[in-house]
Amino acid sequence: MTPVAPSDRAPGSQQPGAAAGLVRRRFMQGTAAGVAAGALATGGAAWGLGGSLASAGAGAAGGADKDLVDLTGQHAFYDQPHPPGIQTLPQRHAIVMTFDMVAGTTRGDLQSLLARWSAAISRLMAGQPVGQVQPTSAEAVAQDTGEATGLDPASLTVTVGLGPGLFDERFGLAAKRPRLLRPLPELPSDNLDPALTGGDLSLQVCADDPQVCYHAVRNLARMVRGTVHTRWTVIGFGRASAGAGQQTPRNLMGFKDGTRNLRTPEELDSHVWLKDADWMTGGSYQVVRKILMNIETWDADRVSDQEKIFARTKLEGAPLTGRKEFDTPSFATLGPDGQPVIDPTSHVALASAENNGGIRILRRSYNYTDGINAYGQLDAGLLFVAYVNDPDHFVRLQTRLGASDLLNEYISHVGSGIFAVPPTPKVGHYIGEPLFA
Amino acid sequence: MPVSPSRRLALTAAAGLTALALSACGSSGGDATAGGGPSVAGLTAAPVKDGAAQVAVTLAVGSGGDACQLDHATAAAGPVTFTVTNKDAASITELELMSDQRILGEKENLAPGLPAVSFTVTLGGGTYQVYCPGASVENQTFTVTGRAATAPTGDAATLLAAGATEYGTYAVQTLADMQTAVANLTKAVDSGDLAAAKKQYALARPFYEKVESAVEGFVLPGFTADDNRGNLDYLLDMRASNLDPAVGWHGFHAIERDLWQGGRITDRTRTYAAALQTDTAKLAGVAKTLTYQPEDLANGAAGLLEEVQSNKIKGEEESYSHLDLVDFAANVEGAQQAFAYLKPGLEKIDPTLTEQVATQFDRVNTALEKYKDPSQAGGFRLWTPALRATDAAAMSKTVQALQDPLSQIAQKVATAQ
The missing domain is CATH 2.60.40.420 (Cupredoxins -  blue copper proteins)
Incomplete structure (x- = not known):
């Protein structure tokens, strides 16, 4: 392999116009003005990668700027075939937060929580406050904390997950347990911190504006205090997965992530959505992993070795047996030394559908950072979120990856959770309502 | 009335x-x-x-x-x-x-x-x-x-007003008890017996913590509002974190510092104790002149829980003695008292909220239960950095779950114009 110096910003296909070194992402406010020049994303711009710079005033002809962000974007909550935040094109920012039901809470408390959350989520996704920001009474506390006032919906989605614990003896719901929902087994290389694992409920909140994202999490957590305690959270920035039509973004290892992700409705039908699953039909299973990266060690590794680990080139993201990003990897191709060009223990080889009986999962990951750790190192990694119609698909993939992935030297799975994501409610109803029928 | x-x-x-x-x-x-x-x-x-x-x-x-x-x-x-x-x-x-x-x-x-x-x-x-x-x-x-x-007769407003009046009596009585306890502390300090003084300190602490948000904010006659020399709350309960250099150390925490950090009783300690006794008497006198509206009780209870969250759970209130859980329990007790006086009226207005708050008070008290230690003066384990590291987050969440419904009460019981 020929090492590629990170500074070699070849004006290749994936970064037109980025050669100047400053990758700016243009935000579009309003629909008519379209290309009102460059309101920079607050946090987003600094992390910018893969975004392209359309020439100002060009009207974004022919989708030249595929990563243009329209903050007025809005997704429907009620009456959808599937829950939001799964097939939705990944937004820029994400927060996953999990919760535990407080000891002594009742089935009625859980019912009220799900109904309150559903109503509030429908408001938040429409860019509305969950209640009064300015109460009528001087003695009243605000119903909505107010920091999203005046902000656009920013394509906010909120995805509610139900953990296996909800279906124990506490709430009389054992008979309603989604068929495949059970705690994940211990997997090879797991280094899980109990404080970052599990939860009775999960919220995946995604938006193109980090403040809209945080406002949603904060208000949803606030309205159910006393019924639940917060358990763990990961605050993600910068999508590390692509939906249909989006450019493949990069994770913090600097590699494209999600080139072979599920994209089409047909693929999601086959691998993500639950069918004939009683009240869960149309929903899915959500696996969340907090994957710590040993950033400093990784950065000290030569790029040729990094490419061997992933089995892809760094800049283009092409499989080592191909030239372009979307070339299909050829696992049988041998090199001059008679060994496979793609190492059988590379990340791509171990994770590929071809080598796993056709198993595929929808990845919807984000980068995260927790600042600096106790040793003065950068504390960052991947907020891995996957959607599957059978959690065992994730288990089988991670069993192989955890056992022999070349990447394991640089990563550590420290947090984990599994949740069932119920189908979206019809208007006038709430998430999980059939549980209480 | x-x-x-x-x-x-x-x-x-x-x-x-x-x-x-x-x-x-x-x-x-x-x-x-x-x-x-x-x-x-x-x-x-x-x-x-x-x-x-x-x-x-x-x-x-x-x-x-x-x-x-x-x-x-x-x-x-x-x-x-x-x-x-x-x-x-x-x-x-x-x-x-x-x-x-x-x-x-x-x-x-x-x-x-x-x-x-x-x-x-x-x-x-x-x-x-x-x-x-x-x-x-x-x-x-x-x-x-x-x-x-x-x-x-017996409608919500009447019940709430009656409760607010009764709360005034409770506050006055609590401060009278505080005077007795502070007198005991002063006596122990004057005697020079360090162990006895520490014990009396722990026993004197809870009273102010029970009612402080109802009586704080009083400025003695002749002082401007920004002059801490006339601020009873400062004179009684200032801490290192809000030390006003122009006024210097006063009150409980000055004594705490001498007893625990200094480890001995000096003339300075005796001066602190004497001043504490005088200032406590002034506060007890002021309290007799106060009347309360129902929303004062609700806001006061919410204020006490804010005290718990911002000072006690973090161990900042009793940073030398680590008696924070004594104060914590007193704050909760004071808040629960205020709630109890509102309860008969509040139940008529909003039985659901009343029950919610009562349940959350029970949960906080249950959580406190496991820290009780009769062998310690004040009755609770010391809230040491090691204990905080393992237990503070859970305690904070439990208190938070009470704070939220409690903060709704003022609006429900408001009768002021």
């Missing part, structure tokens, strides 16, 4: 019908026909069933946004049952029946899809408001025909 219960009841029984301004029911005009059919919203009186007039309220999406629809906007005097169903109005989560600023009855957690809920209130003739925060039209008039209510 700070409150006159019937003061703001609008007694407009006779004028009621003609003055009606129905704002959001989609109904206009029409003559009153008492006991008329139930199908048309507006001026027909709500039908009586099981001894109560029945009013159905539907929360639903309307053309102008979420609406709060009453099937009848008038009823005959007597018991009235409001049954509330949220069909699909995601922005409305509560409904209140009000007479001027007072809440007579209400329902919360009205999310779409949940079963209908109801509440019954006994109403005299007059005009009331149905308040639906978040609705396109938030306030609607509800008219009751017939005899005007005479000032009722």
Whole structure:
């Protein structure tokens, strides 16, 4: 392999116009003005990668700027075939937060929580406050904390997950347990911190504006205090997965992530959505992993070795047996030394559908950072979120990856959770309502 | 008595019908026909069933946004049952029946899809408001025909006012007890017995912590508000973190510093103790002149829990002695007392919230239970950095779960203009 110096910003296909070194992402406010020049994303711009710079005033002809962000974007909550935040094109920012039901809470408390959350989520996704920001009474506390006032919906989605614990003896719901929902087994290389694992409920909140994202999490957590305690959270920035039509973004290892992700409705039908699953039909299973990266060690590794680990080139993201990003990897191709060009223990080889009986999962990951750790190192990694119609698909993939992935030297799975994501409610109803029928 | 219960009841029984301004029911005009059919919203009186007039309220999406629809906007005097169903109005989560600023009855957690809920209130003739925060039209008039209510005995406002008065007595008594305990502390300090002084310190701490948010903020005569030399709260309870160099160390925590960090009693310690005794007497005197409104009790209770969250859980209140859990328990006890005095009235206004707060108080007390240690002066384990590292987060969450419902009370019980 020929090492590629990170500074070699070849004006290749994936970064037109980025050669100047400053990758700016243009935000579009309003629909008519379209290309009102460059309101920079607050946090987003600094992390910018893969975004392209359309020439100002060009009207974004022919989708030249595929990563243009329209903050007025809005997704429907009620009456959808599937829950939001799964097939939705990944937004820029994400927060996953999990919760535990407080000891002594009742089935009625859980019912009220799900109904309150559903109503509030429908408001938040429409860019509305969950209640009064300015109460009528001087003695009243605000119903909505107010920091999203005046902000656009920013394509906010909120995805509610139900953990296996909800279906124990506490709430009389054992008979309603989604068929495949059970705690994940211990997997090879797991280094899980109990404080970052599990939860009775999960919220995946995604938006193109980090403040809209945080406002949603904060208000949803606030309205159910006393019924639940917060358990763990990961605050993600910068999508590390692509939906249909989006450019493949990069994770913090600097590699494209999600080139072979599920994209089409047909693929999601086959691998993500639950069918004939009683009240869960149309929903899915959500696996969340907090994957710590040993950033400093990784950065000290030569790029040729990094490419061997992933089995892809760094800049283009092409499989080592191909030239372009979307070339299909050829696992049988041998090199001059008679060994496979793609190492059988590379990340791509171990994770590929071809080598796993056709198993595929929808990845919807984000980068995260927790600042600096106790040793003065950068504390960052991947907020891995996957959607599957059978959690065992994730288990089988991670069993192989955890056992022999070349990447394991640089990563550590420290947090984990599994949740069932119920189908979206019809208007006038709430998430999980059939549980209480 | 700070409150006159019937003061703001609008007694407009006779004028009621003609003055009606129905704002959001989609109904206009029409003559009153008492006991008329139930199908048309507006001026027909709500039908009586099981001894109560029945009013159905539907929360639903309307053309102008979420609406709060009453099937009848008038009823005959007597018991009235409001049954509330949220069909699909995601922005409305509560409904209140009000007479001027007072809440007579209400329902919360009205999310779409949940079963209908109801509440019954006994109403005299007059005009009331149905308040639906978040609705396109938030306030609607509800008219009751017939005899005007005479000032009722035992109604929520009366009970709340009585509770506020009784709370004043509790505060005065607590500060009288504080005087006794501080006298014991001063005696122990004067004797030079370090162990005895530490013990008396622990025993003297809880009283102020029980009532501080009701009595703090008093400035002694002759001082401006920004002069800490005249600020009783500063003089009694200042900590290193809010030390005013112009005034210097005073009060409990100055003594705490000497006893625990210094490890000995000096003349300076004796001066602190003597001043503490004087200032405590001044506070006890001031407290006898105070009167309280129900919302003062509610805000005071919320303030005590803020104290718990911001100072005790973090171990900043008793940074030398680590007696934070003693103060913590006293803050909670004081808040619970204030709540208890409001409870008889609050239950009539909002039984759900009352029960919620009571439940959360129980949970906080249960959480405190495991730290009880009769062998320690003050009765609780020391809140050391090591213990905080493992236990503070869980305690904070438990207190937070109480803070949120508690913070709703002031609005419910407010009677001030």
